[in-house]
Amino acid sequence: MTHKPQGNKIEKRKNGGYDEEYKVQAVKLAKNLGSAKAAAEELQIPVNTLYGWIQKVKTAELDIGCGERSLEESQNIAEENQQLRKRIKALEKENKRLSEINEFLRNE
Structure with a gap:
C-alpha cells in the first residue's frame, strides 16, 4: 500500500x-x-x-x-504573531521619531 x-x-x-x-x-x-x-x-x-x-x-x-496543527504549534504561532505585532509597533514609533528629527534638521 x-x-x-x-x-x-x-x-x-x-x-x-x-x-x-x-x-x-x-x-x-x-x-x-x-x-x-x-x-x-x-x-x-x-x-x-x-x-x-x-x-x-x-x-x-x-x-x-484547519485542525491539522497541534495545540503547541498553534500557540507558538500565536505567540510569535503577538511578538511581531509588538516589534512592528516599536519600529513604527521609532520611524516616526526619526522622521520628526529629520524634518527638524531639514528646517534648520
Missing part, C-alpha cells in the same frame, strides 16, 4: 517547484508516519525538502488545513 499523496507522482511545475497540495499531503504523511525521513523515502523526494516544508508549516507559511 502506497502513501503517496493522492494522484500525484511528484508533480513538478515548470519552474521546478512542487505543487502546493503535494507539499501539504507530504507534510501530513510525515506527521502520520511520525518520520520525515520515512515519508521522504516513500515519496522519493529529498528529506531536506520535506524538512523545509515542515518548517514552513511551523511558521504558518504553508497551511495544512
Whole structure:
C-alpha cells in the first residue's frame, strides 16, 4: 500500500517547484508516519525538502488545513504573531521619531 499523496507522482511545475497540495499531503504523511525521513523515502523526494516544508508549516507559511496543527504549534504561532505585532509597533514609533528629527534638521 502506497502513501503517496493522492494522484500525484511528484508533480513538478515548470519552474521546478512542487505543487502546493503535494507539499501539504507530504507534510501530513510525515506527521502520520511520525518520520520525515520515512515519508521522504516513500515519496522519493529529498528529506531536506520535506524538512523545509515542515518548517514552513511551523511558521504558518504553508497551511495544512484547519485542525491539522497541534495545540503547541498553534500557540507558538500565536505567540510569535503577538511578538511581531509588538516589534512592528516599536519600529513604527521609532520611524516616526526619526522622521520628526529629520524634518527638524531639514528646517534648520
